[in-house]
Amino acid sequence: MQHEPVCGNSAEPARLANAPRCQARTKRGASCRSKAVRGKRVCRMHGGTNKGAPRGECNGAYRHGGETKEAVALRAAARRLLRALADEATA
Numbered sequence: 001m002q003h004e005p006v007c008g009n010s011a012e013p014a015r016l017a018n019a020p021r022c023q024a025r026t027k028r029g030a031s032c033r034s035k036a037v038r039g040k041r042v043c044r045m046h047g048g049t050n051k052g053a054p055r056g057e058c059n060g061a062y063r064h065g066g067e068t069k070e071a072v073a074l075r076a077a078a079r080r081l082l083r084a085l086a087d088e089a090t091a
Protein backbone atom coordinates (compact mmCIF):
# COMPACT_ATOMS: atom_id res chain seq x y z
CA MET A 1 0.00 0.00 0.00
CA GLN A 2 1.24 3.43 -1.01
CA HIS A 3 1.19 6.28 1.48
CA GLU A 4 -0.16 9.70 0.47
CA PRO A 5 1.64 12.82 1.69
CA VAL A 6 0.04 14.53 4.69
CA CYS A 7 -0.03 18.33 4.28
CA GLY A 8 -0.38 21.02 6.94
CA ASN A 9 -1.61 20.28 10.44
CA SER A 10 -4.37 17.91 9.33
CA ALA A 11 -3.83 14.20 9.86
CA GLU A 12 -5.91 13.53 6.69
CA PRO A 13 -4.33 13.01 3.27
CA ALA A 14 -5.19 15.86 0.85
CA ARG A 15 -7.43 13.51 -1.16
CA LEU A 16 -9.71 13.05 1.87
CA ALA A 17 -9.41 16.62 3.15
CA ASN A 18 -10.63 17.94 -0.23
CA ALA A 19 -13.52 15.46 -0.53
CA PRO A 20 -17.06 16.93 -0.74
CA ARG A 21 -18.62 17.49 2.68
CA CYS A 22 -21.94 16.26 4.09
CA GLN A 23 -24.75 18.81 3.59
CA ALA A 24 -26.80 17.55 6.56
CA ARG A 25 -27.37 19.45 9.79
CA THR A 26 -26.58 17.95 13.19
CA LYS A 27 -29.07 17.88 16.07
CA ARG A 28 -27.47 21.10 17.33
CA GLY A 29 -28.05 22.80 13.96
CA ALA A 30 -24.42 22.89 12.89
CA SER A 31 -23.11 21.47 9.61
CA CYS A 32 -22.10 17.79 9.77
CA ARG A 33 -18.83 18.35 7.79
CA SER A 34 -18.09 14.63 7.47
CA LYS A 35 -17.00 13.33 4.08
CA ALA A 36 -20.01 12.76 1.79
CA VAL A 37 -20.51 9.30 0.31
CA ARG A 38 -19.25 9.27 -3.30
CA GLY A 39 -21.99 10.52 -5.63
CA LYS A 40 -24.21 11.60 -2.72
CA ARG A 41 -24.56 14.90 -0.84
CA VAL A 42 -24.58 13.39 2.67
CA CYS A 43 -22.25 11.19 4.73
CA ARG A 44 -22.83 7.53 5.64
CA MET A 45 -24.26 8.52 9.02
CA HIS A 46 -26.85 10.82 7.41
CA GLY A 47 -28.19 8.28 4.95
CA GLY A 48 -25.61 8.49 2.17
CA THR A 49 -25.49 4.68 1.97
CA ASN A 50 -29.28 4.26 2.39
CA LYS A 51 -31.23 3.54 -0.77
CA GLY A 52 -34.41 5.02 0.72
CA ALA A 53 -37.94 3.68 0.87
CA PRO A 54 -39.00 0.86 -1.50
CA ARG A 55 -40.62 1.95 -4.78
CA GLY A 56 -44.07 0.97 -5.99
CA GLU A 57 -46.30 -1.62 -4.32
CA CYS A 58 -43.54 -2.66 -1.89
CA ASN A 59 -43.98 0.69 -0.14
CA GLY A 60 -46.53 0.64 2.69
CA ALA A 61 -47.90 4.05 1.66
CA TYR A 62 -48.66 2.83 -1.89
CA ARG A 63 -52.40 3.15 -2.68
CA HIS A 64 -53.31 3.27 -6.37
CA GLY A 65 -50.15 3.96 -8.38
CA GLY A 66 -51.51 7.24 -9.76
CA GLU A 67 -48.52 9.20 -8.49
CA THR A 68 -45.71 6.80 -9.46
CA LYS A 69 -42.93 8.23 -11.66
CA GLU A 70 -44.27 6.22 -14.60
CA ALA A 71 -47.86 7.48 -14.22
CA VAL A 72 -46.75 11.10 -13.81
CA ALA A 73 -44.46 10.83 -16.87
CA LEU A 74 -47.29 9.25 -18.92
CA ARG A 75 -49.68 12.11 -18.08
CA ALA A 76 -47.00 14.70 -18.93
CA ALA A 77 -46.39 13.01 -22.31
CA ALA A 78 -50.14 12.98 -23.02
CA ARG A 79 -50.37 16.69 -22.14
CA ARG A 80 -47.45 17.49 -24.48
CA LEU A 81 -49.10 15.55 -27.31
CA LEU A 82 -52.47 17.25 -26.79
CA ARG A 83 -50.83 20.68 -26.67
CA ALA A 84 -48.90 19.96 -29.88
CA LEU A 85 -52.14 18.86 -31.59
CA ALA A 86 -53.99 21.95 -30.36
CA ASP A 87 -51.17 24.22 -31.60
CA GLU A 88 -51.26 22.48 -34.98
CA ALA A 89 -55.04 22.91 -35.23
CA THR A 90 -54.88 26.66 -34.58
CA ALA A 91 -51.86 27.27 -36.82
Ligand SMILES: [Zn+2]
Nearest residue numbers: 022032043046
Ligand atom coordinates in the same frame (compact mmCIF):
# COMPACT_ATOMS: atom_id res chain seq x y z
ZN1 LIG B 1 -23.38 13.88 7.80
